[in-house]
Amino acid sequence: MSTLLPAIGFGLVTAALLAIAAVGFTLQFGITNVLNLSYGSVLTVGAFIAYLLAIRGVNIWLALVAAGAGGAVISMALNRLIFAPFARRGAGLFGMIIVTVSVQLVIEYGLQAAFGVNFMSFPGIDQGPTIHVLGMVFTELQLIIVGIAVVAMIIIHLILQYTRLGMAMRATATNPSLARNAGVPTKRIIDATWLLSGALCGISGVTLVLGIQSFDFTIGQKFLITIIASAVLGGIGQPYGAMLGALTVALAGSIVANYTSSAYNEVTAFVILIAVLLVRPQGILSEVATAKEVVT
Amino acid sequence: MNAGFQLYLATLVVYFAVYAIAAMGLSIQYSYAGVVNLAFIVFQAAGAYTAAVLTLGPDTRIAGFQTYILGYELPFPIPLIAAAAVGALLSSVVGVIALKKLRRDYQAMAFLVLSVIATDLVTNLKGLFNGQAGLALIPSPLQNELGLSYGDYHWAYAIYAVVLTALVYGVCRWLGNSPLGVSWRATRDNETSAAALGKNVARVRLSAMAVGGALAGLSGAVLVQFITVWEPNSWLFPETFVLFTSLIVGGLGNSKGVLLGVLAVPILLLQGPSFLPEFGRTGLVDSLEWVIVGLVTLVFLWFRPKGLLPERPRRLDKYRSKGLQALLRPRLNRDVGGPPA
Amino acid sequence: MIGVSPQPTATVGEKHGLLRVDSLSRSYGGVKAVVDLSFDVPASGITGLIGPNGAGKSTALGIVAGDIRQSSGRVTFDGRDISDYASHRRAQLGLVRTFQMSGEFGKLTVLENLITAVPTVGESVSGALLRRPAWRTALDAVIARALELLDRFDMANKTDTWASDLSGGQKRLVEIMRGLMASPKLLLLDEPMAGVNPELRKRIETHLLELRDDGLPMLMIEHELSVVERCCGHVIVMARGLKLAEGTMADHRANEAVRSAYLA
Numbered sequence: 001m002s003t004l005l006p007a008i009g010f011g012l013v014t015a016a017l018l019a020i021a022a023v024g025f026t027l028q029f030g031i032t033n034v035l036n037l038s039y040g041s042v043l044t045v046g047a048f049i050a051y052l053l054a055i056r057g058v059n060i061w062l063a064l065v066a067a068g069a070g071g072a073v074i075s076m077a078l079n080r081l082i083f084a085p086f087a088r089r090g091a092g093l094f095g096m097i098i099v100t101v102s103v104q105l106v107i108e109y110g111l112q113a114a115f116g117v118n119f120m121s122f123p124g125i126d127q128g129p130t131i132h133v134l135g136m137v138f139t140e141l142q143l144i145i146v147g148i149a150v151v152a153m154i155i156i157h158l159i160l161q162y163t164r165l166g167m168a169m170r171a172t173a174t175n176p177s178l179a180r181n182a183g184v185p186t187k188r189i190i191d192a193t194w195l196l197s198g199a200l201c202g203i204s205g206v207t208l209v210l211g212i213q214s215f216d217f218t219i220g221q222k223f224l225i226t227i228i229a230s231a232v233l234g235g236i237g238q239p240y241g242a243m244l245g246a247l248t249v250a251l252a253g254s255i256v257a258n259y260t261s262s263a264y265n266e267v268t269a270f271v272i273l274i275a276v277l278l279v280r281p282q283g284i285l286s287e288v289a290t291a292k293e294v295v296t
Numbered sequence: 297m298n299a300g301f302q303l304y305l306a307t308l309v310v311y312f313a314v315y316a317i318a319a320m321g322l323s324i325q326y327s328y329a330g331v332v333n334l335a336f337i338v339f340q341a342a343g344a345y346t347a348a349v350l351t352l353g354p355d356t357r358i359a360g361f362q363t364y365i366l367g368y369e370l371p372f373p374i375p376l377i378a379a380a381a382v383g384a385l386l387s388s389v390v391g392v393i394a395l396k397k398l399r400r401d402y403q404a405m406a407f408l409v410l411s412v413i414a415t416d417l418v419t420n421l422k423g424l425f426n427g428q429a430g431l432a433l434i435p436s437p438l439q440n441e442l443g444l445s446y447g448d449y450h451w452a453y454a455i456y457a458v459v460l461t462a463l464v465y466g467v468c469r470w471l472g473n474s475p476l477g478v479s480w481r482a483t484r485d486n487e488t489s490a491a492a493l494g495k496n497v498a499r500v501r502l503s504a505m506a507v508g509g510a511l512a513g514l515s516g517a518v519l520v521q522f523i524t525v526w527e528p529n530s531w532l533f534p535e536t537f538v539l540f541t542s543l544i545v546g547g548l549g550n551s552k553g554v555l556l557g558v559l560a561v562p563i564l565l566l567q568g569p570s571f572l573p574e575f576g577r578t579g580l581v582d583s584l585e586w587v588i589v590g591l592v593t594l595v596f597l598w599f600r601p602k603g604l605l606p607e608r609p610r611r612l613d614k615y616r617s618k619g620l621q622a623l624l625r626p627r628l629n630r631d632v633g634g635p636p637a
Numbered sequence: 638m639i640g641v642s643p644q645p646t647a648t649v650g651e652k653h654g655l656l657r658v659d660s661l662s663r664s665y666g667g668v669k670a671v672v673d674l675s676f677d678v679p680a681s682g683i684t685g686l687i688g689p690n691g692a693g694k695s696t697a698l699g700i701v702a703g704d705i706r707q708s709s710g711r712v713t714f715d716g717r718d719i720s721d722y723a724s725h726r727r728a729q730l731g732l733v734r735t736f737q738m739s740g741e742f743g744k745l746t747v748l749e750n751l752i753t754a755v756p757t758v759g760e761s762v763s764g765a766l767l768r769r770p771a772w773r774t775a776l777d778a779v780i781a782r783a784l785e786l787l788d789r790f791d792m793a794n795k796t797d798t799w800a801s802d803l804s805g806g807q808k809r810l811v812e813i814m815r816g817l818m819a820s821p822k823l824l825l826l827d828e829p830m831a832g833v834n835p836e837l838r839k840r841i842e843t844h845l846l847e848l849r850d851d852g853l854p855m856l857m858i859e860h861e862l863s864v865v866e867r868c869c870g871h872v873i874v875m876a877r878g879l880k881l882a883e884g885t886m887a888d889h890r891a892n893e894a895v896r897s898a899y900l901a
Contacts, residue, residue: 035401037408086597093401094332098544099597101537105590113583225409232405267416270409277406281398467766475752475759475772478745482753485742492702492736493754493819494728503762549744609746611797616780 003258009136011254012247016149017207019246021223022230023156023239024200028075030173030237031193034083034096038104039201039227040220042078046071046202047209047219048111054122064148064206071202072195078103079194104221111217121214145207152203156196156239165192173237226253226266229273235283244284248272299447306450307522308567313457314519315542315558317464321511322539323554324468325387328480328504331394332404334536335411336512341418341531342386343379343513344520345425348434350375351521362426372437376517383513384506391505411533419528430527437521457518464511468551471507473614480504481549534586538562541593547603556604565589655680655823655854656701656732661710663696670696672878674710678823678871683845683855685869685886687862689899692875694858695737698827701856702734703727715822729756731822735812737831743801747792750800750811751783752776754818779818786814790844806837813844817853824848826857830864842868862886874899 025039049070050063058066086099128140138146160166168189172179179186208223209215230249234241249269257265276283322336333339354367370378390410394403419428436453444452471477483490483500491497520526538561546557565588569581596603654677661674671693678684686694699705701712703724711720714732722730742750757779758764759772787793790810795803800811809829816824829845830838842864849855849868859865865872866886874881874889876898882889889895 035405082594089598091597093399094404095597095601097332097401097404098540098593102590102593102597105534105537105586106594109583109586109590113580113587116577117579117583225412228405229409261420263416263420267413267420270413270416273409274406274413277398277402277409278393281402470769471762471765474765474769475757475776476762476765478749478753479760481745481749482742485744486740488704489736489740489742490753491723491725492704492728492734492740493815494725494756495753495760496725500760507762607744609797609799610749611746612748612780615748615752615776 004255005135006137007254007258008251009133009138011251012136013138013142013145013211014254015247015250016146017204017211018226018230018250019243020149020152020200020207021204021227022234022242022246023153024197024204025227026231026234026236026242027169027173027200027239028193028197029231031169032079032083032190033093034087035093035100036083037097037100037224038078038107039197040222040224041104041107042071042075042198042201042220043205043208043223044108044111044215044217044220045074046205047215048115048120048205048217049202050206051120051122051209051215054124060122060125064203067202067206068199069202071205072199075198075201076191076194079190084190108217108221115217117216119214119216122209125210125213141210145211148203148207152200153243156200159196160239165189169193225273226269229269229276231283232273232281233276233283238283241284303447303450304570306447306454308563309454310457310518310522311567312558312563313454313461314515315539315562316461316555317511317518318515319539319542319546319554319558320464320468320551321383321508321515322536323508323543323548323551324480324504324511325508326540326543327548328484329391329501329508330484331391331501331505332400332407333394333508334404334407334533335390335414336539337531337533337535338411338414339383339387339509339512340516340519340535341414341526343383343516344526344531345418345431345516346382346513347375347379347517348431348520348526349425350378351435351437352431352433362429362431363423364425364431365423375521376437376514379517380510380514383516384510387505387509387512388502391502391509408533411536415528415532425526428528430525430530432525434520434524434526436524453522457522460514460518464514465551465555472551473610476503538566538589541589541596543603544593544601545596545603547605547607549607550605553603553605553607560604561589561592565592654678655715656856657713658697658701659711659713661697661700661712662708663693663700663705664708669878671700671707674875674878674880676873676880676883678856679854681849681852681854682870683849683857683868685865685872686856686858686875687860687865687872687899688875688881691877693878694875695827696878697875698734698825698856698858702732702825704734728819731820732825733816733819733821733823734825735816735827735829737827739808740812741800741803741808741815744799746797746799747787747803747811748780748783748796750815751786751818752779754815755779755782755820783814783818786817790814791840806833806841809833809837809841810844813841817848821853824853824855826855826859828858828860830859830861838864 021043025036028034028036046067050067053063053066054060082103083096083099087096091099125141131138131140131143160170168179168184169192171182171184172186172189205220208219226249230245231242232245233248234243234245249272252272253265253268256268318336318340322333325331325333325336349364349366350368350370352364352367353369355363394406398406418425421427425431436449439449442449442452479490479495479500483495483497487497490500542557542561543554544557545560546555547553566585569585575581656678659675661671662669663671674693674697686697688694696705700707703719703722703726707720711718713719714727714730717730719727719730719732742753745753757772757775758768759776764772784793784796787796792807792810792814795807800808803811813829830841833841845855846868857869870885871883872886872889873883874895881898882892882895
């Protein structure tokens with residue numbers, strides 16, 4: 001029992017940064033129907049942008065915003081320049097996967113070719129004092145990460161519930177052709193979706209690196225399946241589901257690792273994903289797992 | 297031609313054979329079972345591990361060096377056959393679960409995760425195949441019996457690999473032009489119609505999974521008995537992707553296209569740079585190779601998605617035997633440009 | 638049923654038809670597609686299945702073929718209860734169906750499309766590899782039959798063409814030929830002439846009548862009443878999931894209920 005609470009605490013922090021990425025992923029997959037396996041590389045790019053700024057002395061908060069902006073722009077560009085054209089050419093659901101994996105290879109190995117394979121870490125970040133909450137131990141930095149996640153989730157919630165964009169996004173996620181016929185400007189919704197998910201992805205990259213402190217260019221790929229597990233568990237297209245999924249996956253992984261070994265943290269996420277795909281592919285909250293068309 | 301270069305060439309030939317056999321297997325699984333097996337490399341690994349632990353002696357022989365299961369020291373070609381069998385069996389089991397009605401991208405996701413779980417399991421269960429460190433000192437077949445020099449043995453192995461590839465190629469073409477092949481393609485084109493004609497669609501798909509899996513396992517055995525080491529890093533997801541790229545470049549649905557694709561991608565593209573003079577820092581060339589693989593895939597998907605040798609209609613001649621040809625001689629003129637429909 | 642018809646009609650209880658459906662029902666959620674449907678299909682002639690849109694004809698055919706599972710009721714074929722049989726098993730018994738749309742194997746040649754209809758020992762992995770001489774000979778016979786059919790339907794010059802490269806009407810002919818290759822005991826046709834140009838419709842109709850005269854019984858869903866008049870002896874009328882009447886077209890034209898629901 002003595003190690004359980006800290007494990008739960010650790011799980012909560014992981015859940016926080018996982019949730020940011022998972023919400024971005026689920027919104028994008030739910031609305032565009034593209035299984036974007038290059039999502040991890042956007043995460044890497046976000047972390048890298050922040051790193052480049054941080055080593056030049058830029059304030060970490062500004063770096064965070066820059067990472068989000070960079071992620072947003074890159075995601076939208078990828079869709080406009082690559083994904084959408086391929087989809088219009090009739091790439092189909094599996095063809096798009098090959099396209100996104102190719103993009104991931106080009107981005108991550110391109111970065112590696114340009115900047116090397118060494119590990120990098122953010123300069124001048126210290127963990128801060130330890131804080132005790134309900135028997136769990138956190139560093140100040142960890143709580144900041146959780147805070148960033150909470151703020152991001154609140155912003156998403158406000159966008160989805162109270163803006164026209166958010167309502168349109170929810171409509172398109174449920175039924176794209178109906179939404180189009182009802183006059184929802186789908187093209188703008190699609191752009192907004194990629195921008196939003198890219199921003200979330202970039203931000204989560206920064207929080208992840210703040211959490212683990214050093215990274216190389218493979219970090220996005222390593223984290224991707226855990227992100228997907230959270231999104232699928234919660235139900236694709238359901239942002240609140242993704243938050244729930246992230247919480248479940250992170251806590252489960254942390255607890256399992258506590259009782260076995262740290263190696264099994266990741267595997268837990270993978271096993272959860274397989275189980276969901278076999279038993280209930282729509283996940284906890286979603287009804288929709290049947291749409292066949294890619295939405296451009 | 298110095299000895300080192302000769303050795304390298306022999307290695308290249310073996311690699312070509314291994315990729316070719318594996319790619320033919322993947323082609324059958326993807327084209328005819330309709331399964332997006334992003335975990336294909338795991339089946340090759342299963343074959344490799346099987347061959348390894350069957351040719352190695354018991355792990356207690358060199359105490360504490362490596363731990364693994366079995367270790368029966370079986371002679372050639374038993375480990376080879378066992379590897380193919382394991383590949384087929386594993387593929388069938390996975391196929392039964394995977395052929396459920398998941399939409400294609402979810403199915404792909406499931407396989408991707410499966411591949412990572414397999415890597416994690418093998419890495420963590422050290423007693424299985426010696427974990428992260430992998431297996432080493434795997435004996436090559438008939439080395440003592442043939443008593444060849446180091447270089448000569450490598451060339452003998454290369455020839456053996458090529459012969460095996462030719463056999464596999466022949467078998468694949470045979471199967472492709474048999475009623476099974478026609479059933480495979482019919483089920484691929486239109487599952488409902490195939491069932492309406494009496495085909496057991498699940499069984500047809502499963503047979504494609506099994507044949508493809510057997511080839512995957514076989515390719516693993518051929519590879520592992522040549523390079524004599526095998527560890528989790530030898531079979532990561534990018535390897536599967538390289539095979540898919542080969543199929544996209546070469547062309548699906550015909551064995552010639554597969555061979556061309558394998559020549560173009562893993563061999564020319566990925567091994568070619570070894571001939572260039574060293575430039576840049578270490579790892580630069582490796583990284584660039586992957587960038588180029590990604591770009592090549594995108595380019596081909598855009599400009600020539602059917603590949604360099606796309607599938608073509610199989611003419612009547614492929615199916616009829618000599619006896620029938622004689623029977624139909626008066627007809628032969630008619631079925632090429634007869635009365636308009 | 639009053640009136641004498643040239644084709645034998647099955648009367649309830651006395652002589653059972655080749656195909657018999659008893660009290661078939663099928664609902665989708667709250668919508669009742671087929672309700673308590675019972676009819677007989679005799680062992681010769683072309684039996685028509687007609688009715689307005691939404692009458693449940695395609696659903697009924699789908700249940701008979703095994704593509705759709707009935708909510709309740711029974712299907713009997715050739716004396717055997719096939720209600721629980723999968724569609725491929727029914728096909729193996731001789732109950733073969735054609736499709737209204739895109740039933741062809743697109744990336745197979747016309748010849749290959751026809752070959753697939755005949756099971757041979759070369760269709761398993763072991764069979765294909767180990768019993769090659771056996772299936773080679775069997776295949777020769779199948780190919781000879783196929784070529785004959787292609788001649789008969791005037792499609793010989795399309796033998797090596799991919800089915801996806803054919804016109805809509807030609808695809809329809811391939812569909813029918815393929816069904817014939819399967820040596821059916823009863824052929825199920827779902828609007829074989831829908832969306833086909835008039836000249837080709839005439840040809841299809843002629844072929845169907847020839848097949849009928851050769852002794853092949855068929856069950857055909859058809860919208861064009863003139864075709865039904867010319868081709869069908871026994872006709873079943875459906876509307877809103879129910880069977881309205883069963884008999885000859887003459888009977889139906891005299892039937893008030895059928896007239897008001899369907900006939901002009």
